[in-house]
Amino acid sequence: MSTQETTASRTRSAYFPATRIAVSGLFLLNGIFIGAWATKIPEFASRLSLSESQLGLMIVCFGVGSLVLMPIAGILIARFGSAWTVKAAATAFLPTLLLLSLAPNIWISAVFIFLFGGLAGAMDVSMNANAVEVEKSMRRAIMSSCHAFWSLGAFLGATTGGFLIETIGGLGQAAVVTGVALAGLAAVWTSVLADKPHVAEAHRKARLPLSPLPWLIGIMALFSMVPEGAILDWSALYVRDELGASLALSGLAFGAFSGTMAVMRFAGDHIRDRFGAVKTLRVSTIFAIVGMALAGFAPNAYVAMAGFAICGIGIANMVPIAFSAAGNLPGFAQGVALSVTTVMGYSGSLFAPSSIGFIAEHTGFAWVFSMLPLLLVVVLLLSRHAVHADVRQTH
Structure with missing residues (x-):
């Protein structure tokens, strides 16, 4: 050789x-x-x-x-x-x-x-x-x-x-x-x-942490996964019923989101290693905010699907960064801070969509998707805590 x-x-x-x-x-x-x-x-x-x-x-x-x-x-x-x-x-x-x-x-x-x-x-x-x-x-x-x-x-x-x-x-x-x-x-x-x-x-240390830091990172994961769950469960119905898309076209709404998400997740580690977790999270969150707002205010199904695709680019790496940050928090028993973040995050994707369906029944999905960027703004405000995900800086 x-x-x-x-x-x-x-x-x-x-x-x-x-x-x-x-x-x-x-x-x-x-x-x-x-x-x-x-x-x-x-x-x-x-x-x-x-x-x-x-x-x-x-x-x-x-x-x-x-x-x-x-x-x-x-x-x-x-x-x-x-x-x-x-x-x-x-x-x-x-x-x-x-x-x-x-x-x-x-x-x-x-x-x-x-x-x-x-x-x-x-x-x-x-x-x-x-x-x-x-x-x-x-x-x-x-x-x-x-x-x-x-x-x-x-x-x-x-x-x-x-x-x-x-x-x-x-x-x-x-x-x-x-x-x-x-x-x-x-x-x-x-x-x-x-x-x-x-x-x-x-x-x-294996009790519920009293420090606010794991809970703040949990909020980051929660507010990142609520929009993901909303798109998974309701995007097809939104573009079909409110934007007049055909049944075949409406099925592509989540596909546009999940496709860009998969691509960005495979690229995300290299991006985070190069630019750092905080900058990556902030840029990702801005993409997610723009994409979700575009989908919510879309005049037709094609613009909405473009919005969902842009949102997928952003949301793809937000949750992995939150999980890495929780898993690397100093001063906590291994797994405890991560379990707090995971439970909070997944509760968003498991239970929020049903609440969204109830709200949309009275307001319409366009209003819901237009308001979800407010949750992502909170993630942006908390993004400095993503510094704990930079594993090269923890050694």
Whole structure:
């Protein structure tokens, strides 16, 4: 092997060590399961003869499960480390899609969907914590690309889910996804970065933090994820009902947003390493504000979709930066500040869309999308706290 080839090989291993590949794989697996569940919802509701209100309560069980088990995951990370916690959470999480496919009635399904949402959330907190540890070990940002792999996994789970359900049924789809995921987990198992537990610190610090800093970063994550959830759930209905788009065109509203988001998440780590977390967050937030305002005041569907695409460019890296900042806060037990931020952030995407639907019923979606930039202005005002995400400055 030539000197140039040897140097190139070392460079690749420095940028993509096994620990980074492993945690990216965990994000991918989690995303695949969420995407697979999204396509499974109609079949799940039909099999159990759920009304719309009953299905709504089931989805609430998913959210409640996440909010219950996420803080517990934070405590476990403090006591046992993120590697142990993410492996335990993933091992418990992967069979839950099969359990949902086998559930014989509504009550057992409610228990299983609580576990599905809870363990998905526990895995989410712990894999984000492990990504923070990999960032520290590499002295390089990787959080945005990890979230990009989650988005890729959700895309794969969603696009293959319908085909699998049509061809081999709901149980068959769950079996295939679970089998592939278990094989993937086994492949990355030994490469997950082993971090040291801080048992003594956990006893002293693993309570809810009294300092306002984790809560302020949690507000940043919350106000970044509320607009994301609003676009996910309501953008298609907005451009169809209020801007006169066709059914086919309305489906592209979220596609425009998610497409630019995926691209920017893969580019986000390099941008953050070059310009710093604070500047990256501020520019990202300005893009998000402009895009959301453009969508809210749009005269037609095409302008609205351009606004959603610009918003995707901005929102893409706002949450990863908030998570990195929380995971690197000095003076907190490992995982606790991150679990606070994660719970606050995901509560925005889990519960805010239903409130938005209620408000829009009385005001219209144009007014809602026009007002959401106010939340993003708060993120801009708090952006100086993103300095903790600059992992090169923490060593």
